Amino acid sequence: MKFLDEYRDGEAARSYAREIARITTRPWALMEICGGQTHAIVKFGIDELLPQSLSLIHGPGCPVCVTPLEIIDKALEIAARKDVIFTSFGDMLRVPGSHTDLLSVKAAGGDVRIVYSPLDALKIAAQHPAKEVVFFGVGFETTAPATAMAVYQAARAGLKNFSLLVSHVLVPPAMEAILGSSNCRVQAFLAAGHVCTVMGFEEYVPIAAKYGVPIVVTGFEPLDILQGILMCVEQLESGRCEVENQYSRSVRREGNQPAQKLLQEVFRVVPRKWRGVGEIPASGLGLSEAYAAFDAEQKFGVAALSVEEPADCLSGQVLQGLIKPHQCPAFGSRCTPEHPLGATMVSSEGACAAYYRYRRQESTAT
Amino acid sequence: MATTEFTLSCPFPIQDYPHVLMAHGGGGRLMHQLIGKMIAPAFSDTPLAMQHDASTFEVTAGKLAFTTDSFVVRPLFFPGGDIGSLAVHGTVNDLAMAGARPVYLSAAFIIEEGLPMETLWKVVTSMQQAARACGVRIITGDTKVVDKGKGDGLFINTTGVGILEHAQTISPAQVQPGDSILVNGDIGRHGMAVMAVREGLEFESAIESDSAPVAEAVLKLLEAGIQVHCLRDLTRGGLTSVLNEIAEAAGLTIAVEETRVPVREDVRAACEILGLDPLGVACEGRFAAFVAESDADRALQILRAHSMGTEAVRIGQVTEQRKARVLLRSAIGVQRILDVPSGEQLPRIC
Numbered sequence: 001m002k003f004l005d006e007y008r009d010g011e012a013a014r015s016y017a018r019e020i021a022r023i024t025t026r027p028w029a030l031m032e033i034c035g036g037q038t039h040a041i042v043k044f045g046i047d048e049l050l051p052q053s054l055s056l057i058h059g060p061g062c063p064v065c066v067t068p069l070e071i072i073d074k075a076l077e078i079a080a081r082k083d084v085i086f087t088s089f090g091d092m093l094r095v096p097g098s099h100t101d102l103l104s105v106k107a108a109g110g111d112v113r114i115v116y117s118p119l120d121a122l123k124i125a126a127q128h129p130a131k132e133v134v135f136f137g138v139g140f141e142t143t144a145p146a147t148a149m150a151v152y153q154a155a156r157a158g159l160k161n162f163s164l165l166v167s168h169v170l171v172p173p174a175m176e177a178i179l180g181s182s183n184c185r186v187q188a189f190l191a192a193g194h195v196c197t198v199m200g201f202e203e204y205v206p207i208a209a210k211y212g213v214p215i216v217v218t219g220f221e222p223l224d225i226l227q228g229i230l231m232c233v234e235q236l237e238s239g240r241c242e243v244e245n246q247y248s249r250s251v252r253r254e255g256n257q258p259a260q261k262l263l264q265e266v267f268r269v270v271p272r273k274w275r276g277v278g279e280i281p282a283s284g285l286g287l288s289e290a291y292a293a294f295d296a297e298q299k300f301g302v303a304a305l306s307v308e309e310p311a312d313c314l315s316g317q318v319l320q321g322l323i324k325p326h327q328c329p330a331f332g333s334r335c336t337p338e339h340p341l342g343a344t345m346v347s348s349e350g351a352c353a354a355y356y357r358y359r360r361q362e363s364t365a366t
Numbered sequence: 367m368a369t370t371e372f373t374l375s376c377p378f379p380i381q382d383y384p385h386v387l388m389a390h391g392g393g394g395r396l397m398h399q400l401i402g403k404m405i406a407p408a409f410s411d412t413p414l415a416m417q418h419d420a421s422t423f424e425v426t427a428g429k430l431a432f433t434t435d436s437f438v439v440r441p442l443f444f445p446g447g448d449i450g451s452l453a454v455h456g457t458v459n460d461l462a463m464a465g466a467r468p469v470y471l472s473a474a475f476i477i478e479e480g481l482p483m484e485t486l487w488k489v490v491t492s493m494q495q496a497a498r499a500c501g502v503r504i505i506t507g508d509t510k511v512v513d514k515g516k517g518d519g520l521f522i523n524t525t526g527v528g529i530l531e532h533a534q535t536i537s538p539a540q541v542q543p544g545d546s547i548l549v550n551g552d553i554g555r556h557g558m559a560v561m562a563v564r565e566g567l568e569f570e571s572a573i574e575s576d577s578a579p580v581a582e583a584v585l586k587l588l589e590a591g592i593q594v595h596c597l598r599d600l601t602r603g604g605l606t607s608v609l610n611e612i613a614e615a616a617g618l619t620i621a622v623e624e625t626r627v628p629v630r631e632d633v634r635a636a637c638e639i640l641g642l643d644p645l646g647v648a649c650e651g652r653f654a655a656f657v658a659e660s661d662a663d664r665a666l667q668i669l670r671a672h673s674m675g676t677e678a679v680r681i682g683q684v685t686e687q688r689k690a691r692v693l694l695r696s697a698i699g700v701q702r703i704l705d706v707p708s709g710e711q712l713p714r715i716c
Contacts, residue, residue: 004638005697013698045700090712091641103709116565116640116713222698337708348641348712358702 007221008044016226017049020233027053028236029185030229031178031321033171034192035062035349036220042354044222050229057185057321058354060174060274061192063139064091064347065319068273070307071167072097072343075136078165078300079110085128087121088136089143090114095343098307118150125154125162134296137166142194144168144285145259148266151287151294163296166286169272171195172203173283178320179211186321188232190218190225193247200255204243212241219247266291275343276309276316315342318351325355332356378404378483386481391511401509404487408494409473409504421505423470426529431466433457434525442485442519444563446555446575447650449522450492455579455650456601457526458500462581463597463653465536465588466528468500473524474508478517489520500579502526528581532588538615540595545684546662547620548655550583550675551576552628553605557647558636567640573632578651583674592665593658600653603706605681606646608654609692610706620692622682622704640713645694645704647711656684 032038038058041047047056060066076097079086086102093102093114106112111131115121118135125133137147147164154162171192178184191204196217204215214235218228228246235242245251263285272284287295297303309316313335314328325331325344335341337356344350378400389396406417437453447455454471461468473493477486497504559575561567580599587594596616598608605627613620629637629644637644651674657665662680669675694704 004634008697010697010699043702044696044698045702046698048700049698093712094709114565114713116567120566357705357707 004221007219007223009223013046013049013222013226016223016230020054020226020230021051023237024051024054024233025237027055028187028233029055029057030188030190030232031057031059031186032190032218032225033059033061033175034194034220035065035347035351036194037190037192037218037225038062038351039349039354040220040222040225042358046222046225049226054229054233058318058324058351059321060178060277060319061140061171062344062347062349062351063143063169064095065315065343065350066169066274066277067092067095067138067167067343068275069098069309070273070305071165073307074297074302074305075165076100076102076105077302077305078134078296079105079112080108081132081300083132085111085113085124085131085133086136087113087115087124087133089116089138091346091348092136092138094346096340096346118147119153122150122154122159122162125159126157129161131161132299133162135162135164137164137168140169140171140192140195141199141263142192142197144267145198145256145262148262151266151291152262154294155291163294163299164287165296167272168267168285169274170269170283170285172207173280174274175207177277177280177283179207179213181320183322186213188214188236189216190228190232191215193217193219193224193251196245196247196251196255198256198259200253201243201245201251202253208241208243214241215243217243217245217247217251219250274319276313276319278316310341313342315344315352318344325352326359328352378487380483380487383483386477386479386483386486386511388479388511388513391477391509397509405490405507405509408490409497409507423505429530431461431464431528431530432526433460433464434523435460436521436523438518438521439560440518441560441563442489444560444575445572446559447577448489448492449520450489451496452577452650453522453524454493454496454500454502455577457524458502458579458581459599459651459653461526461528462579462584463536463599464528464530465532465534465584465594465597466530467585468502468526468528468581470527471497471502471504471524472506472508473504473522475510476517476521476523477509477511478519479511479514481519486520489522496579500581534588534594536594536597538596538612541612541616541618541656541684542595542658543618543684543686544659545595545656546659546665546680547609547622547682547684548657548662548665548669548678548680549600549605549627549652550580550655550669551652551677552630552633553600553649553652554629554633554637554644554647556650557604558633561640562636567636569632569636571632573636576649576651578674580651580653580674583669583672584653584655586668586672587655587657587665590664590668592661592668594655594665595658596656598654600649602648604644604646604648605654606643606692606704607706609704612656613692614690616684617688617690619685619687619689620682621685621695621701622692623695625697626679626681628677628679642711642713646707659683
């Protein structure tokens with residue numbers, strides 16, 4: 001496929017890997033932020049091409065995985081109501097709440113629908129004026145503008161039966177939380193290309209300077225990731241810590257400014273709980289005052305719900321890169337995609353799911 | 367077009383009953399009219415024969431194959447087919463996977479009250495044409511009508527009988543180390559065609575389902591004396607499920623090359639957008655054949671000479687390793703497990 005196969009070329013991949021091995025003189029630990037990158041790494045086996053002294057730590061960049069349990073429980077409570085059509089991206093449906101998941105709510109009679117865009121949810125709201133239509137707004141800066149657009153249009157159209165259960169999160173505060181923790185091993189970051197397509201990469205410059213880490217904005221195909229790793233290692237080996245852009249075919253320094261403007265109009269920055277990690281200050285987006293009428297938590301009276309995370313799920317440590325998925329005692333035994341303890345085992349971008357799907361033999365080998 | 371002609375000549379008074387009523391399944395005059403005037407004449411040259419409790423047929427000495435399948439698909443009509451043709455192809459293909467020549471089918475309809483009669487007629491016509499093209503006869507059937515809201519328009523069950531005209535045993539247990547794995551064409555088209563229509567996804571051009579009968583192509587292999595060890599159609603769960611089921615049943619490791627599995631550009635693009643793996647997407651006219659290594663080239667030639675196998679390729683091999691699993695060599699040359707997802711593949715967030 002044009003513009004895809006070129007980035008999956010086996011010979012080019014091996015030559016990048018040789019170059020990385022040639023210049024690597026010391027052990028280095030790199031973190032790829034985005035779950036999409038984690039899956040590409042494991043699916044294509046990119047890490048197996050790298051020298052052993054180079055370790056990849058899988059970051060917290062899977063929106064499904066970091067959505068806290070209590071928001072899932074709120075979603076389940078709203079979705080079960082008779083007057084509600086609950087709309088969501090597909091991969092949230094299997095994520096376990098405290099007792100059940102959205103697929104089970106659907107099986108029990110809830111009207112839960114998969115949509116591909118928040119604007120589809122808006123269409124459903126216009127078609128069903130007697131129903132309350134709720135969209136589950138999940139994701140990083142990548143998906144937030146589409147959610148913002150839906151709310152913006154709902155307000156313009158005067159749609160009163162549309163609301164948003166919002167759990168959008170921001171990447172830079174999570175990176176700072178990781179870098180600021182006492183057991184941080186990360187020496188360089190592959191920043192998430194799609195997030196930067198929206199936000200640009202100016203906001204990473206102070207992080208690179210403050211913590212002395214190279215940050216390379218990186219794409220999602222095998223050659224993107226290998227080139228991103230090479231650029232990180234080049235910086236590490238030469239003692240530099242700059243923000244560089246590998247994904248220049250998609251990312252501009254200033255990002256997508258109309259999208260950013262829309263985010264500022266509709267959302268405000270709020271503290272947000274991250275599943276398994278806890279609350280990170282100024283790390284999420286909530287509806288701004290002008291759009292508060294579209295807040296499903298207020299509309300359905302679930303804002304006060306608070307839930308503790310289960311102790312035997314170590315996804316928090318996985319999301320911070322402290323352990324690899326197969327090092328969790330529950331991996332593949334008490335925790336499988338059929339009976340997940342946490343979202344990292346369910347989401348198509350979750351690190352535990354990636355290891356379970358592509359690497360199960362490692363769990364028996366270690 | 368034949369369909370239009372047939373629609374015009376529908377012997378059933380559609381104008382009197384534009385929608386299916388509960389009475390059409392109630393055992394009274396309306397039901398007899400529906401079966402006697404619409405369904406039986408479409409499927410049989412001797413329609414009265416279909417209105418007995420059971421049909422009878424002659425059998426030759428030897429082995430028969432027997433299978434059943436139920437068809438639920440939304441939408442009922444999709445690019446490249448409909449529930450009617452699918453119900454014929456699906457069962458004909460299941461018989462073919464046993465190496466049998468399909469001969470007879472049954473057709474049972476569960477109809478939701480209110481289904482447009484025109485829709486039912488289109489489906490019946492489509493089944494008639496598909497059966498003719500496959501050389502099978504629909505010799506018995508059933509209709510039930512359920513209350514509105516208790517069905518999804520129309521469900522069809524078909525059961526099939528086929529004759530085995532060869533002495534080979536075709537089953538996962540016959541799979542041997544060294545066997546070549548062939549597929550008869552590009553994969554994933556049916557699943558994406560249906561999903562595109564169902565979810566209202568608009569691509570530059572419609573993806574057409576691969577729904578088609580493969581029995582003839584399979585019989586050509588058997589007639590030529592190819593040592594076919596196992597056959598499996600790539601329906602629900604796609605190639606991924608089939609390879610895993612056979613690896614499990616044979617207790618052997620299967621090794622497949624990702625770049626050799628044919629997937630059309632439009633299907634790959636749609637899968638990329640939705641975050642789906644084309645290897646796990648359903649087909650309705652594709653099968654995997656496990657054949658003896660020494661016969662693989664000849665088998666490919668035979669398949670490629672047939673319209674249902676022009677793009678047949680060898681995608682991998684059964685290894686000597688006695689560990690039930692499927693290994694996939696990725697585009698960049700690294701090997702990994704190809705595992706089945708726990709449920710249906712769900713489209714991703716971003």
